Each structure stands twice: as C-alpha cells, then as structure tokens.
Amino acid sequence: MLIKKYLINENHCNKDGKIKLSALQLFMQECAGEDFDSYGITGREMRENGMAFVLTRVAFDIYSEINLGDTVEVLTAHDHIEGVSLVREYVITSQKGYCCRATTIWILLNLNTRRILRPAALEHYPPTLNLFKEQVEYEKRIFSKEDALTPVLDIVIDSSYIDENGHVNNTYYQDFVAKAIEGRYCDRFLNHIQISYLHEIFEGESITVSGIFECDTARLRAVAGDKCSFEAVLKFRSE
Numbered sequence: 230m231l232i233k234k235y236l237i238n239e240n241h242c243n244k245d246g247k248i249k250l251s252a253l254q255l256f257m258q259e260c261a262g263e264d265f266d267s268y269g270i271t272g273r274e275m276r277e278n279g280m281a282f283v284l285t286r287v288a289f290d291i292y293s294e295i296n297l298g299d300t301v302e303v304l305t306a307h308d309h310i311e312g313v314s315l316v317r318e319y320v321i322t323s324q325k326g327y328c329c330r331a332t333t334i335w336i337l338l339n340l341n342t343r344r345i346l347r348p349a350a351l352e353h354y355p356p357t358l359n360l361f362k363e364q365v366e367y368e369k370r371i372f373s374k375e376d377a378l379t380p381v382l383d384i385v386i387d388s389s390y391i392d393e394n395g396h397v398n399n400t401y402y403q404d405f406v407a408k409a410i411e412g413r414y415c416d417r418f419l420n421h422i423q424i425s426y427l428h429e430i431f432e433g434e435s436i437t438v439s440g441i442f443e444c445d446t447a448r449l450r451a452v453a454g455d456k457c458s459f460e461a462v463l464k465f466r467s468e
Contacts, residue, residue, distance in 0.1 A: 230306040230358060231264040237299045248295040250422065251403035254287065257319055257331065258400060260305045269353040276393060279340050280350065284399040285314065286334040288365040288423040292327055299323045309357045313337070313345055318361045332365040340394065343429070367423045371448055371460045378439035378450060382409045385435045397430040406461050409438045410447050417445070417465035428456045 233256075235241075241252035262272055265282075275281055295301055304320045311334075319331040337346040348354065372378075384405060392398035402424050430436060430451075436458055440449040445465050451458040 230304070230360075231260050231267070232302060232304045233260050233263070234300055234302050237295060237297055237301060239297060242297045246297040248297075248299075249403070249407070250289070251400045251407070253295065253301075253321070253329075254400045254403055256301070256303050257305065257333070258398075260303050260319075261317055261333075264305055264307065265355060268355040270351060270355070272393070275351075276340065280346065281338050281340055281394040282315070282335045283338045283394070283429075284333060284426055285336055286367065286423070286425050287331060287399070288333075288367040289329055289331045289421065290365050291329045291418075291420050291422070293323075293325060293329075294418075295321075295323055295328055299325070301328065306358045306360050307355045308361055309359050310348055313347055315348060316364065318364070330365050332361075332367075338394075367425075368462055371423075371425065371462050372441075372450065376441060376448075378441055378448075380437055380439045382438040383435060384408075384438070386430055386432055388432055390430075391432050395431070399426065402426065402459055402461075405436075405438060405451065405459075406449060406463070409440060409449050410442075410463065413442055413447065414463075414465050416468065418468045419463060420466050421464040422461065424459055424461045426459050428453070428458050430458050 235256050237248055241248055243249055301321055301323045306318050308316045308318045315335040317333045321328045339346050390397045390401050434453045436451045436453045438449055438451045440447055447463045449461040
C-alpha cells in the first residue's frame with residue numbers, strides 16, 4: 230500500500246480550474262509504479278524481461294471536485310487477483326474531504342508476443358491486501374447491437390501519445406473522452422466514468438470516436454480500422 234500527496238497546479242487543470250481526469254490518472258499510475266517498485270518490481274526491469282503491466286479497465290466514482298490549488302492524497306493498494314487480472318484500488322481525498330474512489334484492472338503482457346501472462350510469471354510479487362469489500366461498479370456491456378452511434382471525433386496518433394511499452398499511454402484515453410464530449414454536459418457534474426481498454430493503439434493509427442448522448446449519460450466507442458480500441462460510459466448529475 231502507498232499514500233502520496235500532490236499539489237494541483239495549472240498544468241493539471243482545464244481552463245475552468247478543475248482537474249483533468251488524465252492528470253489524476255497520471256498520479257494514480259505513478260503511485261502504482263512506486264508501490265510495485267517497493268516490492269522489487271520496477272518497470273525498467275520488467276521491460277528488460279519483455280513484460281509490462283497493461284490497464285484493461287478503470288472505473289471512477291466521483292463525489293466532489295478537485296480544483297486548482299487543492300492538495301490531493303492518493304491511497305493505492307494492490308488488492309487481489311481475479312484469474313489473470315490484478316485488481317488495484319484507489320481512494321483520493323483533499324483538504325475538502327473525500328473526492329473519489331477508483332478501481333483499476335490490469336494484466337501482465339508479454340511485450341514480444343503481446344500475449345497475456347499469468348501473474349506468477351513475476352519474480353517478485355506484492356502481497357494481496359483484500360482491503361476493499363467492493364469494487365467501483367462497472368457495466369460489463371456498454372452498447373447493444375441495436376445502438377446507433379454518432380461519429381464525433383477523429384484522432385491521429387503521433388509519437389507524443391506513446392509510452393515506454395510502445396502503445397498509447399492509458400492516461401490519454403481520458404483526454405480523448407473529454408474531447409469527444411466537449412460542449413456537452415457543461416451544466417452537469419460528472420460522477421462516474423468507466424473506460425474499458427479493448428485493444429492497444431499504436432503510433433500512426435487513426436481512431437474515430439463515436440457516441441450516444443443522453444441527458445445524464447454518454448456512451449463512447451473508439452475504432453481504429455476494424456478494431457474497437459476502447460469503450461467508455463460517463464454518468465452525470467445536476468450540480
């Protein structure tokens with residue numbers, strides 16, 4: 230388990246002074262890396278051995294805003310294992326109180342074959358703490374076959390999006406989602422978001438984001454060629 234504090238500055242915020250979820254997820258990614266480092270599992274050594282952790286799902290329940298000038302405290306723990314998936318939990322607070330909960334699901338990937346490995350392939354392994362009785366709820370199926378989606382955004386992936394594992398860093402997906410709903414839900418509070426990472430996105434690819442937009446829910450799907458890259462659902466309430 231690891232706890233770390235961050236001071237929110239202008240680089241972490243939108244123009245309105247509210248934190249970007251991509252910045253918050255970057256904090257979470259950093260904390261997860263430091264937590265694994267403390268057990269002797271460094272990202273550099275994993276890559277040298279042809280392995281990397283890859284995020285397959287993130288789900289947030291958001292309770293209060295995080296703004297410019299706030300200090301946030303991120304608590305994270307490797308909670309338990311489900312089959313080949315590693316479940317990591319987060320609790321995020323600020324000086325104003327409880328801000329959000331998040332559950333992330335990870336797999337261990339062979340970087341050469343892009344195949345999933347079992348967690349036992351790691352030489353060192355952190356203890357499973359089982360601190361959380363419940364995960365943040367998520368939808369197993371975001372779309373039905375009958376859904377008609379409206380294209381809203383095209384993105385060409387250049388090298389600035391790519392991380393050391395050779396694909397788009399998971400934090401950028403939050404920026405893609407934010408761009409796709411730009412101009413919508415401005416008078417609503419985002420209280421839940423789920424992103425399911427379905428297929429890796431690589432440099433040079435182009436993705437098209439389409440969606441269904443209802444009064445309190447947005448559903449998004451990104452496609453690169455014939456591959457579905459990610460799906461997301463966002464839920465809003467009146468402020």
